[in-house]
Amino acid sequence: MTMKLNLLLAAALTLGLAGAALASEEESGTFEPKHPQQQQWVWEGVFGKFDRQQLQRGYQVYKEVCAACHGMHLLSFRNLSQPGGPEFTEAQMKAIAASFQVPTIDDNGEAAQRPGTPADRFPAPYPNEKAARAANGNALPPDLSVIIKARHDGSNYTYSLLTGYTDAPSDFSLLPGLNYNPYFAGHQIAMPAPLVSDGQVTWPEGNPAATKDQMAKDVVAFLTWASEPKLEERKELGVKVMIFLIALSALLYLAYRRLWRDVDH
Amino acid sequence: MAHTTDNANVTRRDFIYVASASAAAVGGIVALWPFIDQMNPAADTLALKEVEFDLSPIVPGQIVTIEWQKKPVFIRRRTPEEIKEAEDAPLADLKDPQTDDARVQKPEWLILVATCTHLGCVPSNQLKGDFGGWLCPCHGSHYDTSGRIRKGPAPKNLAVPPYQFLSDTKVLIGAAPKPAAATAEHG
Amino acid sequence: MTHGDYTYKPTNAFTKWLDDRLPVIRLMQETMTNFPTPKNLNYWYTFGGILTFMLGVQIISGIVLAMHYVPHETLAFDSVERIMRDVNYGWLLRYMHSNGASMFFIAVYIHIFRGLYYGSYKAPREVLWLLGIVIYLLMMATGFLGYTLPWGQMSFWGATVITNFFSAIPFVGESITQWLWGSFAVDNSTLQRFFSLHYLLPFVIAGVVLLHIWALHVPGNNNPLGIDVKGPADTVPFHPYYTTKDGFALVLFVLFFSYFIFFNPNALGHTDNYIQANRLVTPTHIVPEWYYLPLYAILRSVPDKLFGVILMFGAIFVWAFLPWLDTSRVRSCKFRPIYRQLFWILLVVIYILGYLGAQTADDTNLVFWGLELPIGKLLLARICTFYYFLHFLVLTPVIGLLETPVPVPESISKAVLAKKGA
The missing domain is CATH 1.20.5 (Single alpha-helices involved in coiled-coils or other helix-helix interfaces)
Known part of the structure; x- marks a missing residue:
């Protein structure tokens, strides 16, 4: 082996180590979750961006289907109209905010409700964890603010989970109150299938048909944005930074070569 | 070389x-x-924050202080004498000339950002100063019943925040005034 | 430019006056500009500069993150997300800092293995090497403390596992862990002290780095040939020759770093750390950050708690004895045909340990790229751990005595000319 090859190998191994940490996601246990179905998402890749219409549809699915049990406590209504998101108009966003009731204290010091404002966070569906567990057979519906980043291969996983409900195999003993889903670790999940029929959500004119598959894709898009609302800003800046650095490295390489031309080394 | x-x-x-x-x-x-x-300031700090306030418990002559955007705001229900005093003050006597009319939407209600324009203290509701308005305890600026600077080191009148009346007894502070008022301001 | 003239000479009345009182310009010139540097350093020698840069990046991005971060168990997780969502360029600063830790470790491992390959630890650079080990240990501590701060599941359980190392100490172990926690388990008190120490340690690192650089400037750089500098013909001034070369390498490194920040910012992290810490549930598959994986595998390869911890720390402390364990008269592996092969074997063994460190804690057969190997994970980890210590404690001293090195060139400049001629 030549020296250079050896050193390259060393670098490859060092990096490979990082890869090993990523690759080793296999869970132990009898009922390993099925590998998520791989989808092509529009926000992937160096130049990937969200589809505004898809995010708006996804928001509607979240609000009408998920929000009954799942909170989104890191998201504010104002986020819905900021650049790089669903980009609802200011007026639409304010109307959405006002359609939610948020907890407040009234002038007599009593707990009360008032319509939301842009600065408010999405209100929680349950007053506290105990109430949430009590309403869901002791299972806690997780907050969805960063759910896509909190699951391995999050977008594909969530899509697969939402569309992956089937009947349990005959030899599988399902606990009462649980549902069979091969994409979930252990294959039994407390959440019943949330998307049950085509047309469950009615989108405005000009949108694709609200099939179960389309609703799942759109809500995944919305949740992905909610997990990483600066994704577009990040990638746009990244492209500029990379171009600058490539140009700078070329200049420095030329400077380095010229400088060292007269030195035997 | x-x-x-x-x-x-x-x-x-x-x-x-x-x-x-x-x-x-x-x-x-x-x-x-x-x-x-x-x-x-981060996006959540900048986010439009509005405060709704019920005016009905305030009696004439009373001043209440509420918080809006991390700043104190005075809401003063002026008596007819106080309104008259404010309206009658000759513009020539003012350091920062402004009519009382330009500083209120309804003469009875004076709404001000309660930050002294000198160095940011809150003028006192108890020490009303030589002009019946407010006296800043830090460096002795006197404000009149329209919140205008009359004496002392402060350079400007107390600022008027954006607000709008939702009804006769409800005010929304932080909300831009109605379009008509907004164009008037630009003109 | 004459390559032999490295001494600073004040040129005007002011610099002369200052030089008599505070020779700061002299210090800068002689250590950073005129410093005679072997002219045959390759790109593996640029990582010292890259590491200095990364320390700066981590300290500066850390200071600004601390302006927004809240070290409290109920607020920490959300305050990190607030940085990502609401603070101006907060996402950039946070991803810079979290990925920067990985970049820092990639660079430090290359730097360490470069030192191992070219024999940079051997006399007269033993103190330089020992200071390097101190820096590495401080980096490990800082990285661990920092990983706790986002207060995700991995933060919490990583902190739990690492602090439990100390419970292995006989008799006082329990008391020591409670003292570390300030509670009965990892708690808010733990988070707050970890934040304080995470802020402190980088400045300690910076101090030791200064000593490290000082210790470098006394004997001067080693070089790929591992032979001493014989005279001015062997060196060039550090500036502009190596500032330019290091600068070029640095920009390439930043390019690599930027890929992670902008296009794959969570690739080096773990998804479970986006779930807020929950003291009632341990994640099903808990692994440390990639840069601790080989050590983690050594720890797990031992069935005894105390001995496992000792062996894990021993795996680093054994480096401290390397200058005296290595009996060879020749520094660079370039001229050591047998030891050179052992270097690569060691690297492969450490890689395997790292791979095993990322596996689940059961003793099933190893599945590598979909292929089931006929060897249990635990057995393989034990073999690798055994070989790791064998390398340093036995092979290094024995091979140093037995091996016949290839003839070493007379000087750097002669070697360079010979290479050109060939």
């Missing part, structure tokens, strides 16, 4: 050195911006 014999070569070489050094310097300076900008 052979400066005299190879001028062209020296120039070209210098160009590459200068170009790479300046590119690196420009990149470095631009990269500083996020580290500076992070100290500016």
Whole structure:
């Protein structure tokens, strides 16, 4: 082996180590979750961006289907109209905010409700964890603010989970109150299938048909944005930074070569 | 170095050195911006915050202080005498001339950002000063019943926040005034 | 430019006056500008500069993150997300800092293995090497403390596992862990002290780095040939020759770093750390950050708690004895045909340990790229751990005595000319 090859190998191994940490996601246990179905998402890749219409549809699915049990406590209504998101108009966003009731204290010091404002966070569906567990057979519906980043291969996983409900195999003993889903670790999940029929959500004119598959894709898009609302800003800046650095490295390489031309080394 | 014999070569070489050094310097300076900008108010701080306030419990002559955008706001229900005093003050006597009319939407209700324009203290509701308005305890600025500076070191009148009346007894502070008022302001 | 003239000479009345009182310009010139540097350093030698840069990046991005971060168990997780969502360029600063830790470790491992390959730890650079080990240990501590701060599941359980190392100490172990926690388990008190120490340690690192650089400047750089500098013909001034070369390498490194920040910012992290810490549930598959994986595998390869911890720390402390364990007269592996092969074997063994460190804690057969190997994970980890210590404690001293090195060139400049001629 030549020296250079050896050193390259060393670098490859060092990096490979990082890869090993990523690759080793296999869970132990009898009922390993099925590998998520791989989808092509529009926000992937160096130049990937969200589809505004898809995010708006996804928001509607979240609000009408998920929000009954799942909170989104890191998201504010104002986020819905900021650049790089669903980009609802200011007026639409304010109307959405006002359609939610948020907890407040009234002038007599009593707990009360008032319509939301842009600065408010999405209100929680349950007053506290105990109430949430009590309403869901002791299972806690997780907050969805960063759910896509909190699951391995999050977008594909969530899509697969939402569309992956089937009947349990005959030899599988399902606990009462649980549902069979091969994409979930252990294959039994407390959440019943949330998307049950085509047309469950009615989108405005000009949108694709609200099939179960389309609703799942759109809500995944919305949740992905909610997990990483600066994704577009990040990638746009990244492209500029990379171009600058490539140009700078070329200049420095030329400077380095010229400088060292007269030195035997 | 052979400066005299190879001028062209020296120039070209210098160009590459200068170009790479300046590119690196420009990149470095631009990269500083996020580290500076992070100290500016964050998006959640900037987010439009509005405060709704019920005016009905306030009796004439009373001043209440509420919080809006981390600042105190005075809401004063003025008596007819106080309104008259404010309206009658000759503009020539004012350090920052402004009519009372321009500072209120309804003469009975005076709504002000309660931050002294001198160095940011809150003028006192108890010490009303020589003009029946407010006296700033820090450096002795006297404000009148329209919140205008009359005496002392403050350079400007107390600011009027954006607000709108939702009804006769409800005011929304922080909300831009109705479009008509907004155009009037621009004109 | 004459390559032999490295001493600073004040040129005007002011610099002369200042030089007599505070020779700061002299110090800068002689250590950073005129410093005679072997002219045959390759790109593996640029990582010292890259590491200095990364320390700066981590300290500066850390200071600004601390302006927004809240070290409290109920607020920490959300305050990190607030940085990502609401603070101006907060996402950039946070991803820079979290990925920067990985970049820092990639660079430090290359730097360490470069030192191992070219024999940079051997006399007269033993103190330089020992200071390097101190820096590495401080980096490990800082990285661990920092990983706790986002207060995700991995933060919490990583902190739990690492602090439990100390419970292995006989008799006082329990008391020591409670003292570390300030509670009965990892708690808010733990988070707050970890934040304080995470802020402190980088400045300690910076101090030791200064000593490290000082210790470098006394004997001067080693070089790929591992032979001493014989005279001015062997060196060039550090500036502009190595500032330019290091600068070029640095920009390439930043390019690599930027890929992670902008296009794959969570690739080096773990998804469970986006779930807020929950003291009632441990994640099903808990692994440390990639840079601790080989050490983690050594720990797990031992069935005894105390001995496992000792062996894990021993795996680093054994480096401290390397200058005296290595009996060879020749520094660089370039001229050591047998030891060179052992270097690569060691690297492969450490890689395998790292791979095993990322596996689940059961003793099933190893599945590598979909292929089931006929060897249990635990057995393989034990073999690798055994070989790791064998390398340093036995092979290094024995091979140093037995091996016949290839003839070493007379000087750097002669070697360079010979290479050119060939």
